[in-house]
Amino acid sequence: MTDELIVERLIGRFALVQGVVDCLLDPSGPGVLLLGDAGMGKTALMHQVLEELGGRVRPYQINAGPSLARVPYAALAPLLMELTPEQIDQPIAVFDALSVQFSPDRRTGAVPALLVVEDGQYLDENSVALVTQLMVAEVVRVVFLCRTFPAPPAELLTMWSEGLLERFEVLPLEPDEAVEMCQEVLGAPVVSSTVAVLLRQSSGNPMLLRELLLQGRQSGQLVQGNNSWILNAPVQAAGSGLMDIVRQQVLGLDESDRQTLETVALAESLPLDTLVTLCDNNSIDHLQELGFIHVAEDHKRHVRLVKPLVAEILRQLVPKARGMAIRHRILAALDGNPETMDGLLRFVLWSLETGAPVEEETILHAARLANRLYLPGQVEQLALAIHSAKYRCEAAVELARARYYSGDYRAANSALNYVIDEAEDPLTLRQASLLAAQLAASRGAGSAGVTLVARAWNVALQRLAAVGTLSAQKVAVEQDAARLLCLSASHADGRYGDVQSELAALWEHSELLENRIQAGLLLSESLALTGQASTALGILDSVATLLSTDVTEHHYYRPELIRIQLAALHQAGEYQVLEDYVGHRIVEAENSLLYMGSLLQFAVGAAELNRGALIQALPHLIQSVEMLRLRDVRGLLPEALATVAYAAHLVGRNDLAVSYLAQAKAQPLVGRELSLVARARLISLQNEMSNARLPLSQLVLLADEAAAAGARSAELEVLYSAVRHGEASLVLRLASVAEKCEGRSAAFVLEFCRAIVVKDAVKLTDLSELAAREGQYLAAADCAAQAVKILDSRGDQARRFGAQRLYKRRIAALTTGGVLREPNSPDLGKLTRREQEIATLVQSGCSNREIALQLSVSLRTIEGHLYRIFAKLGISRRDDLAGRISVYL
Known part of the structure; x- marks a missing residue:
């Protein structure tokens, strides 16, 4: 038996593991062809398969390779040690020797043999034929681990088409798998926006992702703050480990293919017609078939590398002289400026590097594109290359914007110093x-x-x-x-009432697009703050449509649009929509995540805090603070610190609460102040931590301040906080404010207040059930608490007992995200929200197929989630999950 390879722990792919295991355990089943690019984790996956199979097979492993591909039976040599050199050249002798070694009737227990062929794409023809004969004779089951390039031997593909092999493909990592891998490599949580950027850069390849993580940590691009890792600068793929990986991936290409690949990588993107004039047409087709390049469906059919990281590394691997020659050929073939943003940027930067003539207007356009793509380093290079008075002011604006994105406000202000006084357009x-x-x-x-x-x-x-x-x-x-x-x-x-009518007029009647966009953004924010969040969201949808007409020219409005949309969704109580919106923004994984990731992270944490999903909220809020310490464009850090302190106290982490409270108090607030809601939280926090009775008069004063400014959304939250802490005299005022506000939260608060006023304990219990079903754990607990108070005041002990029990369950759910753990039950805090959702359905008695239908996913996806849940919770059966978890909805 050959030596076992040392492999990394498998991340995810549990459904795929089970599929391979099921195939190999089927007595009449075929062998397995396991396909995947280099670094996708085929070896780790097979290692997990062998662990799952345990003693049910006798595994053997051989390793093919390019150096062995031309030598008959060379890969099988470790299994043929007893043959003489003359016998190794005889197919019958080799067949007999392997039959003796694999045949179960010569082994104790008749355990079937399993042959694992690593790098099966390099297996020589003689070995392929021999292994095929052994399979057909049912002497051994075989698993071939093959890359998609070079392609597996034709004989293997024929065996697959004839049903002798079952084909499985190892696909890129899913987002939740990437999160798990990042945490394993770095030893601590990684913020979601950082994972998204790295996942996109690595194209989901585990080996490339691992190298990026190690290199980012070594280079300082990944920084750690409060046990969380954050990407602080755009990924630079300069590490020798990454270069070696990519070098190995392209070694198998012939000269024509390599030249085409280098040309596409250096150009970023090229129209197909242009590429055909520069490179061999057959080579273009071949690279496309191999999955190296992609031809877009735009009118020029632009060609790009499929993997951005490979493109970046290839640009560094191409020798300088060769690269210059290819660049000159590309510049000559383009006969004008490229149409794509990345292509134009590359074109202009090359021209500056090589001394080729390029008009300053084109350089300026490239600088604007670089800002659009959040590449401040390139903006600096381009803007400083503009010297004429004609474009001096415009270049200064782009330079200032890039420095603003980087957080260097003093340098940004310096670049703008003269522009307003000198601009001529x-x-x-x-x-x-x-x-x-x-x-x-x-x-x-x-x-x-x-x-x-x-x-x-x-x-x-x-x-x-x-x-x-x-x-x-x-x-x-x-x-x-x-x-x-x-x-x-x-x-x-805070003079919202003074501005809304004028903003509405400008929004409706401005002929200039930019004025409409500005008015719409400001009006939406004002409406959301004054309790009209639903109306605000409608206007924001229209603003987004306007911005989509020219994303390049008006890109600098998009961060404001995102910020105000998040606030409006929060004020409307659309927490699930907000989290989906943030998820969509993160999945896009633009460089803008380096600059807006903290805002997105804080928005999700604040939404979870308001819902009462405290165990999920706290890490998100803490991570947002660490991101804001690195870059705080909107001055959000004091607000975030106060919010973390409040959330930490709610989950019983008073050590954290004290620390963050002190940091919040130490933050300078020159020219700004904490929001009314944050101030209300601090009042509650400080007094609860000092064991003093909450001075509700302070909360009332804050509510009065909000009312004077017309900030009904803030007034609603402050009054609700006071009612939660026992001030029943404010219920009617809270109901009055809720009646004037739009959105789900306001509608629920109104029903809550009406039930308290008429002392309807049944209605409050029903509201508690409704809130819990919608994931509003805080509201569910509040309704249950008020029901207990009402029944207690009536002396209705029988019903009070049931309400008290419900209240305890709701309180417990606040610190477990809706899931209450019984003694010695698994720690569900380890699970993602999707996994908790599946655990809930298992507990309710749903079968895997029923869960798959309900969640609109495949059965294998559900099975994969369950295997991941089992691994995280240290359980081995579905019954363990169903029997030990209580979910209160």
Whole structure:
């Protein structure tokens, strides 16, 4: 028997493991052809299969390889040690020797033999024929582990088509599998946005992902804060380990294929017609069949490498002289500027590097694209290459924006220093003014700083009008934009009622697209804060449609759109929609996640906190704090610190609560202050931790402050907090505010208040059941608590006992995400939300097939989830899961 390979632990793929095991345990079943790219984890998967099979097979393993491919039976040599050199050349002698070794009737217990062939794509023809004969004679079962390139021997594919082999494909990692792998490699949790970026960069290949993680940690691109790993800079694939992996992947290509691959990698993307003029057409077809390149369905049929990481590494592997020659050929063949963003960027950067002539207008366009793609380093290189007075101000705006994204506000402000005073066109003036206002807010200048920028903008408009650059009509349109900046300052001061009518008019009647976008964003935020979240979400959908008309020119509005959408969804109580929205943004895995990941992470944590899923909320909130320490564009860190302190106290982590509370108090709040909701949480936290009676008068004062500003959403949350802490006198006021607010949360609070007013314990119990079913664990506990109070006041001990028991279950659910663990039961905190959902359905008596139908997934997907659940919880049977978990819905 050959030596066993040392392999990494298998991550995920439990359904695939079970499929292979079932196939091999079927007495009349075929062999197995296990296909997957290099690094996809075929060996680890087979190792897991052998563990699952245990003593039910006698495993043998051989390793083929390119150096053995031309030598007959070379890969089988470890199994033929008893043959003489002359006998090894005789097919009959080799067949007899293997038959003796594999035949179960010569072995104690008649355990069937299983032959595992590593790198089966390199198995020589003689060995393939011989192993086929052994399979047909039922002497041994065989598993071939093959890469998709080079292709497996034709004989294996024929065996598959004839039913002698069952084909299984090892696919890229799923997101939850990537999360597990990242945590295993780094030894601590990794924030979701970082996992998404790395998963996309590695194309889900476990070996590439592992190398990225190790390299990122070594280079400092991955940083650790409070036991969580965060990607702090765009991935740079310069590590020798990654280069070796990619070098091995392309070694099997002939010269023509390598040249085509290098050409596509260096160009980022090329129209197919252009590529055909540069490279062999058969080579293009071959690379496409092998899965190295992809031809898009756009009108120019642009060609790109399938794996972005491979493309990046190839660009570094190509020798400099060879790369320069290929670049010159590409530049000559393009005969003009590329149409794709990545292609144009590569074209302009090459031109600058090689000294080829390129117009400054094109360089400026490339800088804008680099900002659109959140590549601040490239923006810096491009913007600093522009020297003429004609484009000087526009280049300065792009440079300032890149520095703003990087968090270097002082350098960004320096780049903008002269632009408002010198800009000669309204678009540059607008962009400079809006960015200057953002910088003013970032450095704590508050609404006064924003107002000063608006005034400077108006002065600049008058300057342009005086020299005839702008007509009176155009000046009026641009003054509307400056007016919007003033309205945003009033909005920041909480004067929502003063701005909404004017914002609504600008939203409805502005002819300029950018004015409509600005007005729509500001109006939506104001509406959401004043209790009209559903209306706000409708306007935001329209703004998103407007932005989609030109994502390049108006990309700088998209972060604001995302921020306001998250806030509006939160205020509407659409927590599940919010989490799905964040998930969609993360799956897109753009470089923008490096700059907006903290906002997304905080939004999810805050939503889970409001729902009462405390065990899930706390890690998300803590991770958002660590991300904000690295880059805090919106000044969100004080709010996040206060929220973490509150959440930590709710789950009984007072050590964390004390630490984060102190950090929140130490944060400077120059030019801004904590939100009313965060201040209410701090009041509750500080007094609960000091064992003093909650001074509800402070909460009432906050509610009054919110009411004076027209901030009904905040007033609703503050009043609800006071009622939760026992101030029944505020129930009618809370109901009145809820009646004036839109959204699911407000509607539920209204029903909650009405039931308290009429002392309807049955209604409160029903509301508790409804809230729990919708995952609103905090509301479910509050309803149960009020039902207990009402029954207690009536002396209804019989019904009070049932309500008290329900209340205890609801309280327990707050710290387990809706799942209550019994003594010695598995720790469900280890499970993802999807896995907890499946565990719930198992407990309710659903079969695997019923769960698959209910969740609209395949049966194998459910089986894979269950195997993962078993592994995490240390159980081995479905009955263990169903019998030891109690879920209260």
